[in-house]
Each structure stands twice: as structure tokens, then as C-alpha cells.
Amino acid sequence: xxxxxxxxxxxxxxxxxxxxxxxxxxxxxxxxxxxxxxxxxxxxxxxxxxxxxxxxxxxxxxxxxxxxxxxxxxxxxxxxxxxxxxxxxxxxxxxxxxxxxxxxxxxxxxxxxxxxxxxxxxxxxxxxxxxxxxxxxxxxxxxxxxxxxxxxxxxxxxxxxxxxxxxxxxxxxxxxxxxxxxxxxxxxxxxx
Numbered sequence: 001x002x003x004x005x006x007x008x009x010x011x012x013x014x015x016x017x018x019x020x021x022x023x024x025x026x027x028x029x030x031x032x033x034x035x036x037x038x039x040x041x042x043x044x045x046x047x048x049x050x051x052x053x054x055x056x057x058x059x060x061x062x063x064x065x066x067x068x069x070x071x072x073x074x075x076x077x078x079x080x081x082x083x084x085x086x087x088x089x090x091x092x093x094x095x096x097x098x099x100x101x102x103x104x105x106x107x108x109x110x111x112x113x114x115x116x117x118x119x120x121x122x123x124x125x126x127x128x129x130x131x132x133x134x135x136x137x138x139x140x141x142x143x144x145x146x147x148x149x150x151x152x153x154x155x156x157x158x159x160x161x162x163x164x165x166x167x168x169x170x171x172x173x174x175x176x177x178x179x180x181x182x183x184x185x186x187x188x189x190x191x192x
Contacts, residue, residue, distance in 0.1 A: 019109075020110060024112065025099070035084050035085060036084070036087055037074065037083040040070040040073055040102055043106050044066045044106070092120065092124075093123075113143070115145055125150070159171065
């Protein structure tokens with residue numbers, strides 16, 4: 001597999017990250033004992049230096065540039081007021097936004113999101129949709145795997161629909177909405 005002319009096959013995860021790909025997992029991957037601010041600082045440091053050691057926080061805490069950028073990103077995702085809270089104590093929706101902040105501070109060219117709204121309340125889902133719409137303005141490419149039709153049609157410029165491991169439709173949201181194969185596969189023939 002290639003991305004931007006770079007062969008990714010056989011690369012280490014940090015090399016893929018340095019190529020510009022960042023993934024947000026279905027289950028939030030955070031450091032629960034660290035503050036939200038430090039959670040966002042970890043990938044910033046790793047992206048810059050290619051490695052991270054928890055002993056590096058002593059040095060990292062003196063690096064105002066990374067601290068300021070981490071605060072800015074936490075503000076972007078609506079978590080700046082919780083910057084010093086332990087990540088393990090925040091809601092699931094906030095953990096999802098924290099993980100998104102951890103991805104954004106790495107300045108990805110391609111952001112891969114695996115069910116970013118899974119397990120969220122409708123309120124948290126709508127807040128995250130608004131956040132992802134704002135991210136769209138940064139002209140960053142996102143690939144989102146999502147089962148919530150509301151989320152898909154709120155965010156997508158292009159949709160590929162899978163059924164039983166095969167693509168049954170691919171196109172713009174209006175094309176997908178009226179596609180009889182999609183309606184039959186997912187809604188028993190009812191129009192979206």
C-alpha cells in the first residue's frame with residue numbers, strides 16, 4: 001500500500017505516522033493517569049522527536065511551544081477547561097474528543113477515524129460532528145468508518161457503502177441516499 005508516493009508496507013507505526021497518517025481508534029487510546037494537557041503533549045513530542053519517554057516530561061514541561069499548541073488544540077476540541085484533569089475521569093465523549101486532539105496535534109495529512117461516535121450520547125455526537133466540520137476547513141483528508149447514518153450524512157462528501165464485505169455503492173451523499181441497493185441492504189427498502 002502507498003500513500004503520497006510512500007510505500008507503507010513493512011513500515012513501523014512511527015514511520016507511518018511520520019508519513020502523515022494518524023488513526024483514531026474505536027475505543028479511546030489515552031493515558032488515564034495523565035492530565036488532558038499531557039495526553040496531548042505526548043504525541044506532539046513523539047511526532048517531533050520520533051520517540052517518547054515519560055521521563056521526558058521534565059524537559060517537555062519547559063517547552064512553551066508544545067504546551068501552547070496543546071492548549072490551543074484542547075481549545076479547538078472544547079476541552080481546555082479540563083486541561084489539568086486526569087483523563088481517566090472524563091466522560092466517554094470527552095475521551096473521544098481528547099483522542100481527536102491527540103491526533104490533531106500531529107498535523108496529519110490523512111486522519112483515519114474508526115467509529116468516532118461509538119457509544120456517545122446524541123448530544124456528544126452532535127458536538128463531535130460540529131468539531132469534525134470545523135476540522136474540514138483545515139483541508140485535511142479524513143476517512144471515517146461509521147455506522148450512524150446521521151453522522152455519515154452530516155459529514156461525508158463521498159460515501160462508500162459496504163455490505164457483506166463488498167462495496168455496494170459509492171458516490172455523493174444524494175446518490176447514496178436514493179440508492180436502492182443501500183436501502184434494501186440497510187433499511188429493508190425504506191428510503192433514507
